[in-house]
Amino acid sequence: MADMTATQPDIRPRGLPRINSRIVVMGLYLVFLMLPIYWLLNMSLKTNAEILNTFTLWPRDLTFANYATILTDPAWYMGYVNSIIYVTLNTVISLAVALPAAYAFSRYHFMGDKHLFFWLLTNRMAPPAVFALPFFQLYSSVGLFDTHIAVALAHTLFNVPLAVWILEGFMRGVPKEIDETAYIDGYGFGRFFVKIFMPLIASGIGVAAFFCFMFSWVELLLSRTLTTVNAKPIAAIMTRTQGASGIDWGVLAAAGVLTILPGALVIYFVRNYIAKGFALGRV
Amino acid sequence: MNKTVNQKAWFLVLPVLLLVAFSAVIPLMTVVNYSVQDTFGQNQFFWAGLAWFEEMLASERMWNALWRQMMFSGIILVIQVPLGIFVALNMPKSGAWSTVCLVLMSLPLLIPWNVVGTIWQIFGRVDIGLLGYTLDALGLEYNYTQDTLDAWVTLIVMDVWHWTSLVALLAFAGLKSIPDAYYQAAKIDQASRWKVFRYIELPKMSGVLTIAILLRFMDSFKIYTEPFVVTGGGPGNATTLLSIDLVKMALGQFDLGPAAAFSIMYFLVILLVSWVFYTVMTNLDKQEG
Numbered sequence: 001m002a003d004m005t006a007t008q009p010d011i012r013p014r015g016l017p018r019i020n021s022r023i024v025v026m027g028l029y030l031v032f033l034m035l036p037i038y039w040l041l042n043m044s045l046k047t048n049a050e051i052l053n054t055f056t057l058w059p060r061d062l063t064f065a066n067y068a069t070i071l072t073d074p075a076w077y078m079g080y081v082n083s084i085i086y087v088t089l090n091t092v093i094s095l096a097v098a099l100p101a102a103y104a105f106s107r108y109h110f111m112g113d114k115h116l117f118f119w120l121l122t123n124r125m126a127p128p129a130v131f132a133l134p135f136f137q138l139y140s141s142v143g144l145f146d147t148h149i150a151v152a153l154a155h156t157l158f159n160v161p162l163a164v165w166i167l168e169g170f171m172r173g174v175p176k177e178i179d180e181t182a183y184i185d186g187y188g189f190g191r192f193f194v195k196i197f198m199p200l201i202a203s204g205i206g207v208a209a210f211f212c213f214m215f216s217w218v219e220l221l222l223s224r225t226l227t228t229v230n231a232k233p234i235a236a237i238m239t240r241t242q243g244a245s246g247i248d249w250g251v252l253a254a255a256g257v258l259t260i261l262p263g264a265l266v267i268y269f270v271r272n273y274i275a276k277g278f279a280l281g282r283v
Numbered sequence: 284m285n286k287t288v289n290q291k292a293w294f295l296v297l298p299v300l301l302l303v304a305f306s307a308v309i310p311l312m313t314v315v316n317y318s319v320q321d322t323f324g325q326n327q328f329f330w331a332g333l334a335w336f337e338e339m340l341a342s343e344r345m346w347n348a349l350w351r352q353m354m355f356s357g358i359i360l361v362i363q364v365p366l367g368i369f370v371a372l373n374m375p376k377s378g379a380w381s382t383v384c385l386v387l388m389s390l391p392l393l394i395p396w397n398v399v400g401t402i403w404q405i406f407g408r409v410d411i412g413l414l415g416y417t418l419d420a421l422g423l424e425y426n427y428t429q430d431t432l433d434a435w436v437t438l439i440v441m442d443v444w445h446w447t448s449l450v451a452l453l454a455f456a457g458l459k460s461i462p463d464a465y466y467q468a469a470k471i472d473q474a475s476r477w478k479v480f481r482y483i484e485l486p487k488m489s490g491v492l493t494i495a496i497l498l499r500f501m502d503s504f505k506i507y508t509e510p511f512v513v514t515g516g517g518p519g520n521a522t523t524l525l526s527i528d529l530v531k532m533a534l535g536q537f538d539l540g541p542a543a544a545f546s547i548m549y550f551l552v553i554l555l556v557s558w559v560f561y562t563v564m565t566n567l568d569k570q571e572g
Contacts, residue, residue: 025373030387033444036406037390039413043405051411097298104295109288116296118561123307125553127505129526130546133533134310157306160299218395220508221530235395249411256398263393267386274385274452 037260044253051249066254079234080258082148083217086231089152091212094159095205102167103193107176117164124161128221131157136225148231151223155216162215163208170204171197203273210270217263234259317543335544345545347520348528349552355524356503359442363499364492366443367450372480374455385455388448400512403441407513427514431521434514438522441509446499453495457488490567497560504553525549 043051044066045059054060070076104110105117135154136145144150178200182192198205224236238255267274321331339345370388375381391399407427409415418425427437461483469479507526510516516523516531523531529549533542 022373022375025370026375026384029370029373030384033387033391033448035413036402036444037394039406040402043411055411055416057413093302097302100295101299104292107286107289108292109286110290110292110296113292116300118558120299120303121561122554122557123303125501125505125557126307126311126550127507127526127529127546127553129505129507129529129533130314130550131307131310132530133539133542134313135306137313138310153302153306156302160303164299214393217393220395220397225534235397238397238401249405252401253405256401259395259398260390260393264386264390267389267393271382271386274389 040253040256043249044257046250048248048250063250066250067258069251070254070258076234076237076255079232079237082227082231083223083233083235084262086148086151086155086223086233087213087216089148090155090159090216091209093152094156094163094212095209097156098160098163098167098208099198099205100193102164102171103197105164105168106171107179120161120164122161124158124165126157128158128219132221132225135222139226145226146228146230146232150226151231151233152216154222154226155219157222159212159215162211166208166211167201167204170201170207174200206270207273210266210273213266214263314543314546317539318547321540331540335540336548339541339544339548342541344528345548348523348525351521351523352504352525355438355442355506356500358439359446359503360496360499362439362443363447363450364496367447367495368454368488368492370447370451371454371458372484374451376459385452388451391445392449394445396508397512399441399445400509403437403444403509404513407437429518431518434518434522437513438510441513442503442506445509446502450492450495450499453491454488457491458484461487490564493560493564493567497557497564500560501553501557504556 042058045062045064046056047061047063047065050056050059050061105113131154139145139150139154144153174197178196179192182196187196220233220235223233227233227236234255238252238259316328318335319331319333320328321334374384394402406412407415407425409419409426415425415427424430425433427433465483465487466479469483474482505526506524507530510522510524511527511530514522516527529542529545532538532545
């Protein structure tokens with residue numbers, strides 16, 4: 001399927017050179033995307049004196065001191081650890097509950113299924129700002145405030161509906177005859193689901209995991225509201241750079257660059273599924 | 284696919300139901316509780332009926348925030364959807380360059396939202412940012428912390444930078460699913476480039492584009508962190524969007540009653556618009572089979 005359009009014939013009018021205009025458009029767009037990121041990287045490799053006093057397009061006085069500051073101070077690097085812990089927890093929880101539910105939605109009609117599906121989606125629409133205060137009270141009252149699990153659970157609010165939505169799309173593409181054959185062959189539901197069905201929608205699970213990771217990693221409002229010290233995410237720690245002597249721009253930029261890395265890594269691993277993944281399995 | 288009726292499927296949905304009940308229904312009920320009660324402190328509440336709703340509906344502040352929010356969501360949709368489609372049409376269809384484009388385009392989507400704010404806050408500064416410095420050197424007066432128009436332009440360019448790729452990637456996925464035969468037929472008919480787009484590519488993309496518009500609408504309507512980091516809602520209240528205003532009211536001033544009433548109306552607006560999109564989308568699904 002993927003390569004079917006590779007040999008797409010040139011259907012443009014002859015006057016327009018096809019390759020060139022494409023390269024120009026994509027080139028401009030990618031430069032637009034990369035410039036701000038480059039600027040952050042550029043700043044992270046400069047000393048504060050160079051940032052503030054001279055305007056340079058690349059670091060003249062290359063330094064890794066800003067990164068050293070972050071990677072040697074537990075108050076800084078624990079932020080990354082905390083973020084990664086709750087993001088992982090959230091991805092695992094979201095997928096574990098979403099898989100059976102998506103199967104039910106893709107295979108069966110049951111009372112209230114359509115309403116339930118839309119109601120789930122409404123949670124994806126809920127503004128985190130609405131939930132910030134109630135979440136704070138809820139997790140404080142059950143003694144989970146400032147724990148990783150609290151943030152992970154809070155993020156299921158928008159990740160579970162999304163995971164169900166994506167997985168349902170992928171599962172719809174698996175012919176029902178496979179289920180029926182497996183049942184006739186004497187497989188129970190659990191064994192069939194894990195042994196036969198899950199490998200069939202492996203790419204769908206990967207895509208759903210990618211999205212859960214993505215939305216949990218980038219969210220700040222809820223994770224900041226629900227933590228103070230022990231589970232504080234890196235994004236919230238970044239506000240620390242505003243000290244008495246002004247903002248420590250170099251360290252701020254270095255911290256920013258380090259938050260981009262996990263995302264870049266994850267993208268690299270799922271690069272072959274990105275296109276299909278973004279269509280949520282509905283292509 | 285024809286599904287069988289099976290009420291036992293409820294058991295499969297049960298874990299999701301319990302989890303969402305805990306993380307969505309309980310908090311939402313707290314909000315509803317606050318919205319109909321008043322307090323004198325010390326956890327003593329009494330019934331206030333719809334007073335908060337009436338107050339919020341009459342408040343200039345909420346209508347202004349709502350107006351700004353609709354402007355923001357409207358503008359970014361008008362820019363991002365056509366631009367996203369345009370970028371998708373120009374993407375290499377396969378090969379190494381296609382992968383490079385996909386990876387680079389996904390990058391902004393995975394940057395934490397406050398870092399996105401920080402990036403643009405720095406980028407737009409006239410003293411240390413490339414964009415601000417360049418504009419300043421060109422003799423343009425640009426200052427996003429003082430000038431309303433500059434603040435708006437900065438926020439919109441930032442959102443376009445952040446999210447256009449999502450629309451483009453969705454549209455690209457739609458384009459890739461079009462069988463080659465369609466293009467060959469178009470070539471035999473000597474269809475123009477525009478006609479190929481209008482009668483082949485656009486209809487085939489309609490499904491994913493609806494998803495794109497739905498996601499972009501929902502997320503832009505909830506936007507909080509990025510504008511908060513860049514402008515903090517200023518200058519004045521010029522960029523105080525709904526979520527920023529709500530957080531100010533609820534966590535800043537602890538006006539729980541009005542904030543709760545505000546929350547519920549806010550949620551209802553998103554719900555209503557999303558329901559319309561959802562209905563359109565499921566109808567499209569049905570048409571396709």
